[in-house]
Amino acid sequence: MPEKLLSTAEARKVLRAINEMYPDAKSELIWDNKFHLLCAVLMSAQTTDKMVNRIMPKFIADYPDPSSLAQASITDIEHHISKIGLYHSKAKHLKETAQILVDKFAGQIPEDKKTLVTLPGVGEKTANVVLADGFGVPAIAVDTHVSRISKRFHIVPQNAKPLEIEKRLEEILPKSEWIHTHHAMILFGRYSMTARDKEDPYSYLKKQ
């Protein structure tokens, strides 16, 4: 039997309730430099941003710009990021991406998604975070939290793919609310309705 999904109005109500729980929600990856932000987001896959923030200061000090990172050895980069998960592939992707930024984009970070996702290690989610947090372009990055929340509240089907979730959320909310709702969902998922904790989703909303 088909799964019952929330109507657009119902879904909007849930999302706005989450929004109101975190009026000041913003990314915890607070790197204002776009290159640094791109590196941090690329590193953050399957890793807590707390860990990323812990290793970033030394990383930035040694690799302040794309050319310095492009020239670094994989081994050196791995030593910088060895405390986060998936460090082998991340080091490779960081170096390759830095080299492409130097060769093709004059060391600048591209501002459109189609170009961003061509960079090694940059997928849909990472590109959206860079666009939203780096350039202020409205976008909803679908990560583990956004995906889990959307499914537990039945805003999307349980088997929905990330791109389908993104489209549905963007359809429910006005563009002006995309970035903030994304950040609010992250905090809601991280600190309130966690992956392990599986009570009735609506009970988390009532805890103010």
Next chain:
DNA sequence: ATCCCGAGGG
């Protein structure tokens, strides 16, 4: 569908 992959929390 599978692999990568260390740190931290429960």
Next chain:
DNA sequence: CCCTCTGGAT
């Protein structure tokens, strides 16, 4: 011990 973390490439 087991699960999870703002995924992406193959």
